[in-house]
Amino acid sequence: xxxxxxxxVTPVEAYEPPYYVAVFTTxxxxxxxxxxxxxxxxxxxxxxxPGYLGMDxxxxxxxxGITVGYFRDADALTEWRTDAExxxxxxxxxxxWYESYTLHVAKVERSHGFIRARGQEGPQESAAG
Amino acid sequence: xxxxxxxxVTPVEAYEPPYYVAVFTTxxxxxxxxxxxxxxxxxxxxxxxPGYLGMDxxxxxxxxGITVGYFRDADALTEWRTDAExxxxxxxxxxxWYESYTLHVAKVERSHGFIRARGQEGPQESAAG
Numbered sequence: 001x002x003x004x005x006x007x008x009v010t011p012v013e014a015y016e017p018p019y020y021v022a023v024f025t026t027x028x029x030x031x032x033x034x035x036x037x038x039x040x041x042x043x044x045x046x047x048x049x050p051g052y053l054g055m056d057x058x059x060x061x062x063x064x065g066i067t068v069g070y071f072r073d074a075d076a077l078t079e080w081r082t083d084a085e086x087x088x089x090x091x092x093x094x095x096x097w098y099e100s101y102t103l104h105v106a107k108v109e110r111s112h113g114f115i116r117a118r119g120q121e122g123p124q125e126s127a128a129g
Numbered sequence: 130x131x132x133x134x135x136x137x138v139t140p141v142e143a144y145e146p147p148y149y150v151a152v153f154t155t156x157x158x159x160x161x162x163x164x165x166x167x168x169x170x171x172x173x174x175x176x177x178x179p180g181y182l183g184m185d186x187x188x189x190x191x192x193x194g195i196t197v198g199y200f201r202d203a204d205a206l207t208e209w210r211t212d213a214e215x216x217x218x219x220x221x222x223x224x225x226w227y228e229s230y231t232l233h234v235a236k237v238e239r240s241h242g243f244i245r246a247r248g249q250e251g252p253q254e255s256a257a258g
Contacts, residue, residue, distance in 0.1 A: 009193050011154040014231050021152055021235050023197055025140040025185050029245070056154050058187035058195040064138050066187040066195040068152055070233075094254075100244045102143050104199075106150050106235035115229045116158070125223075 012054035012070050014111035016128045019053060020077050022069040023104040028097055035097050038089050045085060051076025077105065141183035141199050143240035145257045148182060149206050151198040152233040157226055164226050167218050174214060180205025206234065 028035075046052050051072035059065040071077045080086060093101070112127045157164075175181050180201035188194040200206045209215060222230070241256045 009156045011156065011193055011229070011231055014233065021150070021233055023150055023152060025187075025197070027138045027140065056193060056195060058154075058189045058193045060187045061190065064140055064185060064187045066185060066197065068154070068195065068197075068233075094243055094245075098243065098245065100140070101242070102140055103239075103241040104143065104150055104197075104237050105239040106237040108233050108235040110232075110234040112232040113230070114223055114227065116223075116227065 011056050012068070014113040014126065014128050015053060015070065015108075017108045017111060018073075019108050020071040020074060021106050021108055022071070022077060023106065024067045024069070024101060026065040026067070026101045027063075027099040028065065029099050031096055033096070034092070038092065042086060042089055045083065046080055049076055049080045049083075052080070074107075140185050141197070143242040143255065143257050144182060144199070144237075146237045146240060147202075148237050149200040149203060150235050150237055151200070151206060152235065153196045153198070153230060155194040155196070155230045156192075156228040157194065158228050160225055162225070163221070167221065171215060171218055174212065175209055178205055178209045178212075181209070203236075 043055065046055070046069070049071075053070035053072060055070065056068045057066070069077075069080070071080070110128075112125070114125050172184070175184070175198070178200075182199035182201060184199065185197045186195070198209070200209070239257075241254070243254050
């Protein structure tokens, strides 16, 4: 990769544990009608869930997609999992958009961040948990 | 996304909990000399760690990269974290390849998989934990 990002990428930071991650890996079908609209709607909807901390997403073109959702506690995740509009979107995903997917829900025990120092020699690190 | 994958993508499956995930999100620099060779070496090396279950990776071109490593238990993760060659690679990553990164280490409590049924109407689901 030799090109600069189009816009600054701001991944979710290392929060103080414990918190939860929902790791969602997807292989998509060729039939993606309506996907981006629904995805945008889900991103707006999850923002209203108390305890929602953020989301990271990466997509290899023609390959694997990984979405990681971050939540303060199990209650926040339950609220999101049982949201009626979210459940309808999941159902449509199984019918139309996903060849396969896997979900791993996990409690974070340790986290760590690194940001390159600007105009300095040494990098900076931070650890939590 | 309307193009087929070049090769079949086989993400890591939903194992029976508990197991561990190491979620590693990265923003790369423009200086990627040596990255792919080191990355290939690390993928070979981690395969020798007892309890290593697999790895998923997705990279948005010019954007976020997400790597998720899966391990049977905390001991497996510790062995990988403290591997001397891996530590040297991490150090080089901070000096050269990464603008920023975040690591979230978490214990999986629940997992779930879906694979589209071939030549059938209904999809198939499996749950663990």
